Amino acid sequence: MLAMRGHSHFDGPPADYMSRDYAGAAEEALLTLLVMNALLSGVIAPLITGSLTVVALAALGCVIVGALLWAWHLADRSRRLVAAA
Numbered sequence: 001m002l003a004m005r006g007h008s009h010f011d012g013p014p015a016d017y018m019s020r021d022y023a024g025a026a027e028e029a030l031l032t033l034l035v036m037n038a039l040l041s042g043v044i045a046p047l048i049t050g051s052l053t054v055v056a057l058a059a060l061g062c063v064i065v066g067a068l069l070w071a072w073h074l075a076d077r078s079r080r081l082v083a084a085a
Contacts, residue, residue: 048058 044058048054
């Protein structure tokens with residue numbers, strides 16, 4: 001929600017402008033999250049719910065993919081910091 005400078009929401013601290021870049025990035029992140037959740041619940045879940053072992057292996061696979069993506073993110077971030085210095 002965009003707020004005007006100096007106005008507050010629910011008697012909280014005054015809000016500041018949120019840039020359109022920030023709002024666009026937040027919207028893209030939300031869309032990605034919604035698409036991934038739809039794929040997980042609509043495609044993957046029906047395929048793996050036949051056996052508890054398959055569910056556990058699929059969960060392990062998701063954890064491994066998440067860890068690899070996180071490591072890739074950290075490596076890319078450190079590479080960018082070194083390049084910027």
